[in-house]
Amino acid sequence: MKRVMFVLMLLPMSACAQSANYLDTIPVFWRTLYADGGEGLYCGARFRAHDRSYNIEHVFPMSWVTRSLRCGDRQSCRRNSPRFNQIESDMHNMYPARKDLNAERGSYPFREIRGERHVERGCDLEIDHRSRVVEPRPASRGNIARAMLYMADRYELKLFDRQRALLMNWHRADPVDGEERRRNRLIAEVQGKPNPWIE
Secondary structure, X not given: OHHHHHHHHHOOHHHHHHOOOHHHHHHHHHHHHOEOEEEOOOOOOEEOOOOOOEEEEEOOOHHHHHHHHOOOOHHHHHXXXXXXXXXXXXXXXXXXXXXXXXXXXXXXXXXXXOOOOOOEOOEOOEEEOOOOEEEOOHHHHHHHHHHHHHHHHHHOOOOOHHHHHHHHHHHHHOOOXXXXXXXXXHHHHHHOOOOOOOO
């Protein structure tokens, strides 16, 4: 046992992070990327550190991943699929979002919705529950696109042609900014790999 522990201590942080599960990754995510607070993905409002009204949004929904891997529900996948655990704990796919908006988005795909029916005043997020689609604010579309495209490429996850075409448009229309580069660099230091869509 002592020998195993010694070997683990010698491994670089990135090697250990690759085998981490999502629950272990949560405190690393907040401590590494948002120790002083930050900006919510969907409304763009600033939040302070330890704000309990925010949680982690998986931009590429985990329900899509469970279906793709055919490993059962999310809890079953956590118990039985090392691949699912690697995918779920990848911080390139994780952004802070208000809990209520994260829940309301659910696993709806992203689209552009006709009209301007925002979920609330001052928040440019549109959700069409009838069509089961979401339109995020323009300032977050590039971030969302690059997270989704990374996940599809990195883990060979399915994106329908229409969704990929939209994400490519968003990637071009909303270029990488300094905050996204900062996140990418810090995640690469922890996980060992950057998101090439950002680089």
